[in-house]
Amino acid sequence: MVNSEEIIQWIDFNQKWFIEIADKIWEFAEIRFEEVKSAKLQISVLEEEGFEISKGLADMPTAFIGAYGEEGPIVAILGEYDALSGLSQKAGKLEKESIEKDGHGHGCGHNLLGVGSLAAAIAVKRYLEANKVPGIVRYYGCPGEEGGSGKTYMVREGLFEDVHIALCWHPFSTNFLFNISSLANIQAYFRFTGRSAHAAGAPHQGRSALDAVELMNVGTNYLREHIITQARLHYAVTNTGGNAPNVVQANAEVLYLIRAPEMPQAQEIYERVIKIAKGAALMTETEVEVVFDKASSNLIPNNVIGNVLYERLQEVGVPEYTEKELEWGRKLQETFGEGEPEEVTNFKNFEKELGTDIIDKMRKCVMFDTIFPNTLPEFTLPGSTDVGDVSWVVPTSQIGTASMVIGTPGHSWQEVTQSAMSIGHKGMILAAKVLALVALDFIEKPELIFEAKEELEKRLGSKEYESPIAPEIKPNVPEWVFDSMD
Ligand SMILES: [Zn+2]
Numbered sequence: 001m002v003n004s005e006e007i008i009q010w011i012d013f014n015q016k017w018f019i020e021i022a023d024k025i026w027e028f029a030e031i032r033f034e035e036v037k038s039a040k041l042q043i044s045v046l047e048e049e050g051f052e053i054s055k056g057l058a059d060m061p062t063a064f065i066g067a068y069g070e071e072g073p074i075v076a077i078l079g080e081y082d083a084l085s086g087l088s089q090k091a092g093k094l095e096k097e098s099i100e101k102d103g104h105g106h107g108c109g110h111n112l113l114g115v116g117s118l119a120a121a122i123a124v125k126r127y128l129e130a131n132k133v134p135g136i137v138r139y140y141g142c143p144g145e146e147g148g149s150g151k152t153y154m155v156r157e158g159l160f161e162d163v164h165i166a167l168c169w170h171p172f173s174t175n176f177l178f179n180i181s182s183l184a185n186i187q188a189y190f191r192f193t194g195r196s197a198h199a200a201g202a203p204h205q206g207r208s209a210l211d212a213v214e215l216m217n218v219g220t221n222y223l224r225e226h227i228i229t230q231a232r233l234h235y236a237v238t239n240t241g242g243n244a245p246n247v248v249q250a251n252a253e254v255l256y257l258i259r260a261p262e263m264p265q266a267q268e269i270y271e272r273v274i275k276i277a278k279g280a281a282l283m284t285e286t287e288v289e290v291v292f293d294k295a296s297s298n299l300i301p302n303n304v305i306g307n308v309l310y311e312r313l314q315e316v317g318v319p320e321y322t323e324k325e326l327e328w329g330r331k332l333q334e335t336f337g338e339g340e341p342e343e344v345t346n347f348k349n350f351e352k353e354l355g356t357d358i359i360d361k362m363r364k365c366v367m368f369d370t371i372f373p374n375t376l377p378e379f380t381l382p383g384s385t386d387v388g389d390v391s392w393v394v395p396t397s398q399i400g401t402a403s404m405v406i407g408t409p410g411h412s413w414q415e416v417t418q419s420a421m422s423i424g425h426k427g428m429i430l431a432a433k434v435l436a437l438v439a440l441d442f443i444e445k446p447e448l449i450f451e452a453k454e455e456l457e458k459r460l461g462s463k464e465y466e467s468p469i470a471p472e473i474k475p476n477v478p479e480w481v482f483d484s485m486d
Pocket of ligand 1: 108110145170236
């Protein structure tokens with residue numbers, strides 16, 4: 001039986017070390033597939049700890065695995081460390097103040113996510129070593145979660161084939177068992193090419209790629225009425241063809257993100273969106289090229305792992321906050337704008353299951369100093385994650401821990417500012433403890449692995465995992481990154 005005190009104390013004792021690493025990755029603020037310094041730093045820490053490193057995995061220079069142990073059950077702990085572009089922001093501020101114009105920032109707290117998982121993996125290693133327990137712990141350094149589907153490529157490469165269970169976590173504003181599903185998604189660029197001309201002098205000679213983008217968007221907006229209600233369609237015009245209205249735009253591009261509860265549903269909508277793009281090209285006498293960008297599958301929850309995670313989360317318990325932290329958080333909340341906090345809108349539907357007190361607490365508190373009861377029914381979160389692909393091939397479960405004040409908008413400067421503060425660090429340390437304990441629970445009780453696997457098989461039934469990314473597609477990694485990891 002795992003001596004949980006030993007693990008908890010070890011992580012507490014070493015927390016300064018892990019916080020420093022998380023703060024460094026926060027400072028590096030590297031975006032998808034460019035996480036060179038963040039990957040190198042974590043690799044050096046793992047190497048020093050005696051982990052065996054494999055790097056440059058699945059055509060991604062910043063993907064790596066650190067493994068410890070020779071035999072026994074294999075537990076994968078997943079880490080992410082990519083930032084978001086344009087979100088540069090100073091730490092601990094109550095107003096928007098960037099460090100660098102157009103710089104990047106950790107607006108999804110992945111600096112915490114990566115290091116929380118890293119700390120858990122190291123704690124597990126120390127325990128296995130000290131107690132001579134057979135078992136293998138692997139830290140999966142997964143790049144490009146934000147718009148890159150790094151894990152989907154790692155799954156396609158077969159890097160999870162021998163893994164028994166996978167654990168992950170994500171910074172949130174509440175503490176809960178994240179045993180819910182997410183939407184499958186597909187992202188693709190639609191590049192239109194026309195012919196430029198003087199827009200006044202010779203308009204008849206021009207063929208506008210921008211017109212094609214606009215007509216395509218009109219078409220997909222009509223499509224919305226005829227797709228399943230849980231599906232989502234978003235787009236961003238990534239190239240308008242320049243800013244001169246007196247030139248017929250010869251090039252234009254729009255990026256589409258299509259989401260649905262299951263991959264075949266997303267694929268069906270994607271095919272229809274392609275037809276609309278072709279229609280827009282036909283109407284405008286332009287050419288369209290469809291460039292697939294990424295895809296990830298929906299999450300398959302696992303109650304066997306989830307229940308153990310929940311038990312350990314309760315055992316470790318939530319951190320305490322100082323008056324100073326709460327006071328600061330209260331002031332930050334004033335910057336969030338009117339209306340109910342996002343958490344309340346997300347979970348209000350489950351008031352009956354969660355209890356009125358919890359919903360009320362979310363309306364009033366600064367830090368969520370409690371844990372959601374384990375009565376949240378399974379539902380599909382209207383978002384996506386590439387952890388989904390891992391969950392199809394390995395029993396997987398995750399937790400969320402309070403790493404920011406209630407009401408913090410996702411992907412915002414307010415989230416960046418907190419991801420390098422004590423508020424964020426506390427959520428990270430809590431997650432590290434829980435993940436380490438649960439990894440050891442599964443290493444020491446192989447019957448749990450068997451049950452978790454059985455549950456996954458039951459949930460999948462006759463469905464088989466197929467990578468949503470075609471074999472010829474490679475991750476969208478900039479050329480320079482390939483030379484900088486040596
Ligand atoms: Zn995230």
